Amino acid sequence: MHDLPPEPEKPLYSDCCGGGSCCPCVWDDYYEKLAIWREAKQAQAAKTAKNEEKAE
Numbered sequence: 181m182h183d184l185p186p187e188p189e190k191p192l193y194s195d196c197c198g199g200g201s202c203c204p205c206v207w208d209d210y211y212e213k214l215a216i217w218r219e220a221k222q223a224q225a226a227k228t229a230k231n232e233e234k235a236e
Contacts, residue, residue, distance in 0.1 A: 184224050188213040 191206040204212075 184221055185217065187217055 188210055191210050195206045196202075
């Protein structure tokens, strides 16, 4: 089975300057990585469920 990579680490609030001019902001980067991680987690869960159905 393919191992799920670790969930992205949430940045500290102090990691963001709060100015709104950074491109990308640390929060943009985090939320992008989090979305990719969640998709991978859902795909893995669906694959696991499908494999369990076949085993029955």
